[in-house]
Amino acid sequence: MSRVVRTEPLRGEPPVRLPGDPFSVVVLLRGYAEPEGAGGAVRADGSVTLILPRASRHREPPSEGGEAKTALEEAARGPILVDTGGPWARERLLEALAGQGVAPVDVTLVVGTHGHSDHIGNLGLFPRAALLVSHDFCLPGGCFLPHGLGEERPLRLGPGLEVWATPGHGGQRDVSVVVAGTALGTVAVVGDVFERDGDEGFWQALSEDPAAQERSRKRVLGTADVVVPGHGAPFLVVREAWNPEAEGPEARDEEPQETPDAPGDEEPQETPDACEGGPPAPAPGLGTEV
Amino acid sequence: MSRVVRTEPLRGEPPVRLPGDPFSVVVLLRGYAEPEGAGGAVRADGSVTLILPRASRHREPPSEGGEAKTALEEAARGPILVDTGGPWARERLLEALAGQGVAPVDVTLVVGTHGHSDHIGNLGLFPRAALLVSHDFCLPGGCFLPHGLGEERPLRLGPGLEVWATPGHGGQRDVSVVVAGTALGTVAVVGDVFERDGDEGFWQALSEDPAAQERSRKRVLGTADVVVPGHGAPFLVVREAWNPEAEGPEARDEEPQETPDAPGDEEPQETPDACEGGPPAPAPGLGTEV
Numbered sequence: 248m249s250r251v252v253r254t255e256p257l258r259g260e261p262p263v264r265l266p267g268d269p270f271s272v273v274v275l276l277r278g279y280a281e282p283e284g285a286g287g288a289v290r291a292d293g294s295v296t297l298i299l300p301r302a303s304r305h306r307e308p309p310s311e312g313g314e315a316k317t318a319l320e321e322a323a324r325g326p327i328l329v330d331t332g333g334p335w336a337r338e339r340l341l342e343a344l345a346g347q348g349v350a351p352v353d354v355t356l357v358v359g360t361h362g363h364s365d366h367i368g369n370l371g372l373f374p375r376a377a378l379l380v381s382h383d384f385c386l387p388g389g390c391f392l393p394h395g396l397g398e399e400r401p402l403r404l405g406p407g408l409e410v411w412a413t414p415g416h417g418g419q420r421d422v423s424v425v426v427a428g429t430a431l432g433t434v435a436v437v438g439d440v441f442e443r444d445g446d447e448g449f450w451q452a453l454s455e456d457p458a459a460q461e462r463s464r465k466r467v468l469g470t471a472d473v474v475v476p477g478h479g480a481p482f483l484v485v486r487e488a489w490n491p492e493a494e495g496p497e498a499r500d501e502e503p504q505e506t507p508d509a510p511g512d513e514e515p516q517e518t519p520d521a522c523e524g525g526p527p528a529p530a531p532g533l534g535t536e537v
Numbered sequence: 538m539s540r541v542v543r544t545e546p547l548r549g550e551p552p553v554r555l556p557g558d559p560f561s562v563v564v565l566l567r568g569y570a571e572p573e574g575a576g577g578a579v580r581a582d583g584s585v586t587l588i589l590p591r592a593s594r595h596r597e598p599p600s601e602g603g604e605a606k607t608a609l610e611e612a613a614r615g616p617i618l619v620d621t622g623g624p625w626a627r628e629r630l631l632e633a634l635a636g637q638g639v640a641p642v643d644v645t646l647v648v649g650t651h652g653h654s655d656h657i658g659n660l661g662l663f664p665r666a667a668l669l670v671s672h673d674f675c676l677p678g679g680c681f682l683p684h685g686l687g688e689e690r691p692l693r694l695g696p697g698l699e700v701w702a703t704p705g706h707g708g709q710r711d712v713s714v715v716v717a718g719t720a721l722g723t724v725a726v727v728g729d730v731f732e733r734d735g736d737e738g739f740w741q742a743l744s745e746d747p748a749a750q751e752r753s754r755k756r757v758l759g760t761a762d763v764v765v766p767g768h769g770a771p772f773l774v775v776r777e778a779w780n781p782e783a784e785g786p787e788a789r790d791e792e793p794q795e796t797p798d799a800p801g802d803e804e805p806q807e808t809p810d811a812c813e814g815g816p817p818a819p820a821p822g823l824g825t826e827v
Binding site: 284287333371372374387388 | 577578579581623625626627649651654658659660661662664670671677678679681682683709745812
């Protein structure tokens with residue numbers, strides 16, 4: 248059993264690159280939220296993260312072991328963008344993508360963690376991508392497909408790559424993307440489940456459902472080694488081994504932070520792909536070798 | 538006292554133009570939601586509506602009668618777009634705007650009724666506009682300003698022009714825009730408060746909070762003469778004069794549909810504009826004479 252001891256900022260200016268296999272994570276733009284002037288004005292934008300499959304992944308055959316891939320797994324074969332920032336971040340986003348050798352047409356899936364303007368302001372840059380904005384999944388062109396995402400049922404995007412239902416901040420349909428197998432372990436890209444490292448005491452005021460968000464935060468801290476929050480730098484989650492028996496009766500009363508299943512251990516979700524034209528074609532090229 | 542007798546589709550292919558003073562309403566793109574194939578796939582996009590002030594409005598001085606305008610009222614001085622459709626609607630949206638003589642740079646305010654991908658997919662076309670997406674209001678550049686919008690407190694955008702809090706479909710923060718003084722009376726642009734005319738029996742399954750949405754629907758039907766729904770053609774609201782006394786005890790038990798205050802009767806909201814650079818400049822030109 249382990250428990251979270253503390254969190255600490257991950258040092259380094261963006262882009263922050265966490266190599267991994269089969270997926271690397273690159274935090275392209277760091278989110279922020281800064282008071283401005285008097286009267287409660289806040290200048291803000293959301294973090295933007297790129298998930299890159301290893302270069303050879305796009306050459307893998309569409310089906311593995313005879314199992315048909317879901318439409319979401321097909322959409323996740325190329326570069327995946329998690330959140331886009333607000334419209335004012337357009338040029339910085341394009342530059343940051345170019346810096347990773349990725350053009351907008353290369354992105355095959357855009358995940359919007361929730362529908363706030365500082366997170367989904369640039370969806371229009373990616374008309375060839377499938378979209379998963381909150382719980383709404385659609386193929387390019389606007390064909391929406393149902394899926395069974397829920398707090399107890401993550402969606403599989405690929406090996407060690409999942410979408411979790413993490414309600415609370417924006418409402419009941421916020422999502423996070425969880426990536427296993429990076430150099431620093433499991434990375435959770437969480438939108439505003441966490442505003443930033445050290446947001447205890449103020450995140451609740453920004454939450455539509457603090458009780459749900461508290462659950463989401465606990466789940467994330469139980470698995471992630473790195474968290475990419477919505478309005479701050481990525482941060483590390485530091486745990487220690489914990490034996491409540493060794494610490495006596497008081498420790499046995501403390502709620503354990505068990506490490507839940509790592510991404511990839513659950514059964515994959517089936518997503519119908521009954522749209523005219525079928526699933527989107529694989530991404531033409533990945534740009535950055537991983 | 539009056540009560541709603543029925544609703545009926547407003548005939549005419551888009552763009553559907555409802556001239557008015559001081560604001561005209563043009564439904565640029567009609568929303569739709571059509572089942573496709575088997576397995577529950579739906580091809581969909583949201584309605585897109587333009588609100589145009591009379592041509593002379595942009596030449597009016599910034600302050601009227603010594604009262605400072607709120608930042609939201611300043612943002613509402615030029616063409617206002619309500620919802621943008623999904624990214625796949627980009628070209629149709631640009632053409633439809635051009636057909637009204639409006640370029641994206643002319644739009645001073647974009648209102649997103651709620652944060653679903655088929656309604657806010659093209660925010661990035663309007664980097665010079667202020668945004669009100671659900672309850673989040675920001676100036677161009679991403680400076681977010683607080684306001685007091687609530688179900689009991691609409692926000693004033695201009696004479697006879699308001700934003701209403703109409704929760705339910707997307708969650709607690711959905712909004713609608715209500716425009717008085719058109720040739721057909723008061724127009725309510727409601728996002729998915731109404732999916733389409735005749736949506737009784739299925740809108741609830743698409744709602745995050747059906748009880749809240751039922752309240753929102755009743756409020757809209759109590760005021761609007763025309764409703765622009767999210768996934769269908771605009772429709773008329775037909776009422777008749779009603780005297781419960783004349784109809785006996787049973788009628789007196791029926792819940793009356795009183796006509797609430799028309800837009801413009803409530804006290805205006807004060808919105809601080811304490812962002813560096815102040816409120817945005819007035820729109821450079823309106824294109825279409827009203």
